[in-house]
Amino acid sequence: MILGWEREVLKQAIENLGNHTIQGVWRIGFACRFFLAVLLHSGTAFRRFGLTIREMYFTGVLSLIIILVSGLFVGMVLGLQGYETLQRYGSESALGTLVALSLVRELGPVLAGLLFASRAGSAITAEIGLMKTTEQLSAMEMMAVDPLARVVAPRFWAGVISMPLLAALFSAMGILGGYLVGVRLIGVDEGTFWSQMQGSVDFTQDILNGVIKSVVFGLAVTTIALFEGYDAPPTAEGVSGATTRTVVTSSLVVLALDFVLTAFMFRGLN
């Protein structure tokens, strides 16, 4: 009797796991199809670039403050911590290298991606989800205007264009922050700071790879945000749930993608 009961619970648990797996794979499949559909409907986003520019204001310009301020602080912390560690080995002169490499390779794209996901991604999901809930998307479709082309694609491209710019700004601000703390505050030699940095940061290897990373993150975050919004159940809870999922999923995807990309870019070459 008891054995039967336990077996039932176990069966239930395995069934649940199976169910979640199937659901998960379905969603990934839908998201991929959605991504392709957005690419196919991108004509309007470029023909009427004004639409994309408008969305760049919301995704890019409005994310500027958080990106610039965070970048500055992260750079300043790097300057302090890096100096603390490096001076134990008498290598304060490598501070510029440390700050620049960490920012350009990793922290710039990744942190900008995470901030972008929570600032712009959640806003996109909420907006699209609300448009769906209030039947604005259906209305558009009934007016013979494809929401994928008119609403989704411009936001997609705005995100993809904004993201590398934001990441570059983040890195630049960070280096500025590291410079302020390292050179202005602590007194590392200014010439050494910049020349060591220039000597060890490579344009293609480091900067270009960082830009590629940020473009990939931009693609991933905007696709997830748009998909979650487009797919949200048309209720208030549905939209709020989708917004949360956007932030969680895209943050995880950014970090996972970062690992994969780093492995390809920096490991594969040595």
Add this chain to the structure above:
Amino acid sequence: MNRTVLDLWVGLFVIAGIGALLFLALKVGSTSTINAADSYEVTADFQNIGGLKPRAPVKSAGVVVGRVADIRFDNEKYEAVVTLRLANRYAFPKDTSAAIMTSGLLGEQYVGLEAGGDSQKLKDQDRIMITQDAVVLENLIGQFLYGKAQEGAAK
């Protein structure tokens, strides 16, 4: 939001973003990869390269003249074969020597070239004959202690 104000902001944003990219490209980074068209390759064999890595600088008299292009292990001579890519505008005599040096005590390792006196110059795919291995700290300390011990024994 007025259309023109919006355009202006986006314009400023794009300019700032591109400016940041340029700053990174020009002020922070440098293109260390010498392009293949105006450079030549020479090889040098070392018994021990220490911590030398591809893309490490090749310096002569302290000036960067090239980069380490490739490091292989020669399974017949049991030696490391280091390929150096040098810029065309720098020509070195055939009897130039290569040494693996360290900038500072714990700094990065680089290849130092010391020009010889030969009138013939190194050409593409030539081999640098005189090489000096990397100084391995453990060996150095070992030698030092051994020397001290011998000194002590001689007394």
Add this chain to the structure above:
Amino acid sequence: MQHDTLVEIENAVFGYGARPVLKGVNLTAKRGQVVAIMGSSGCGKTTLLRLIGGQIKASQGTVRVAGESPGELDRTGLYRLRRKMGMLFQFGALFTDMSAFDNVAFQLREHTDLPEDAIRDLVLMKLHAVGLRGAAHLMPAELSGGMARRVALARAIALEPMLVMYDEPFAGLDPISLGVTGNLIRRLTDTLGLTSLVVTHDVQESLKIVDYVYFVSEGVIMAEGTAAEIRASGLPYVHQFVHGESDGPVPFHYPARPYADDLGLGEGSA
């Protein structure tokens, strides 16, 4: 008045998943008429509109709008047909990021190459027709429910469609807005030569303005007739609906087990 048939639905069957919603519906709307589709909530009225708009496809039977069948058309054909249809969604579904003016101008800008001053004149004409020319600059959030409905109506007729569908145009309106909206539907139908399909459960208001009424219940047309015929109808269901009685053919209780069983008073449960 020209009296040929614009919308013709023959024996349409449709279900969401396994749940049948429409089980063989016949309906015709003639040009220039205001036709009401009534029935209790959840009986498939909105589904009928979606069939006509081509958002879903009947599993059996035919749907014809101006001789074309929206479910069979390809995307281009469907969009071409939809340009001749307008739809007023339940709560207006105005685009929340655009002013009333831009909402009405939306289709003109999307589908025509008219110069901006021609669009301006047309939009102001439409807004004038619904009495909101003065509210052109307001955002949807600044409009009352009734005004938003009227702006949405102006938007629905922006391209001079031949058919306008209204999904619950009277829901949630105060008595004054109710009367205004009802009169607008009638007046616009007559002056612009439209055909109007009104899905509603507001009997009193709609009986004042419609030419013909269909009663939908449990997926079939239960009764049909002119407003006078419906008011005089002796059918118990129609009588209950028109007079708003709480019990009748549509039972007050959702189908359930016998009350006594649920309370544990039945014989078998102890």
